[in-house]
Amino acid sequence: DTAVSQTPKYLVTQMGNDKSIKCEQNLGHDTMYWYKQDSKKFLKIMFSYNNKELIINETVPNRFSPKSPDKAHLNLHINSLELGDSAVYFCASSQERSGYGYTFGSGTRLTVV
C-alpha cells in the first residue's frame, strides 16, 4: 500500500496543453509539498499545503496552480505547458512543519514536446 502515490508516472504532452498531476498520501500527514527536479537533478520546492491551507508558494509561474481538496490530496495543474516545464515533479508529505520525516512519492516525469 503506497504511502505517497502520484499519477501519472510519465506524462508526454505538447506545448500549449493543460495537464494535471495528482498526489495522495495515506499516512495521515498534515502537510504536503510539490518539488520540481530539473534536468541537472536539482530539487526545488514549489508549493506546500498544511491542512488544505497554502503555506508555501515559491516563485513559480502563474500557469502552475496547486489544489488541495483535503489534507490527503494535493494536485498540481499546469496551464499552457512550455518546453521549460519538462522535469520530474515530486509530491511529498510530512507530519509537521519542521521538515522532519518527509515521505516522497515516486515522481512524475513530464516531457513537453
Add this chain to the structure above:
Amino acid sequence: AQSVTQLGSHVSVSEGALVLLRCNYSSSVPPYLFWYVQYPNQGLQLLLKYTTGATLVKGINGFEAEFKKSETSFHLTKPSAHMSDAAEYFCAVSDRVSNTGKLIFGQGTTLQVKP
C-alpha cells in the same frame, strides 16, 4: 538564509572502499539535517537525519553521518561500498526559520561504484 553545498557532483569509488560524500550547510538557527538517496527513476528515500542529541547518526544500508557544528558539516560515510550503493545522494537542511517544513537541498552527488 539557509543553504546546503555538496562538494563534488560526482564521486567514484571501488567496491569495498570507503564512501565519503561531503555536505556543508549554512543556517542561522540550529539545523535539522538530512541525507536522501535517489535510485534511478525513483523517488527520494531518507537515509538518515540529525535533529538534536547525538552528533553521529546511523542510517539505513550501513550509512552514517556526523554533525560538526564547528565545521558546519554533515558528511555521509559508509565503510565499505557495495555496487547497490550507486545512486544520487542529496543533503538537505530544513528551513526552520520559516517553519513551513520546506527542505533546502544541495546539488546532489552521483556515487559510482566500480567492481
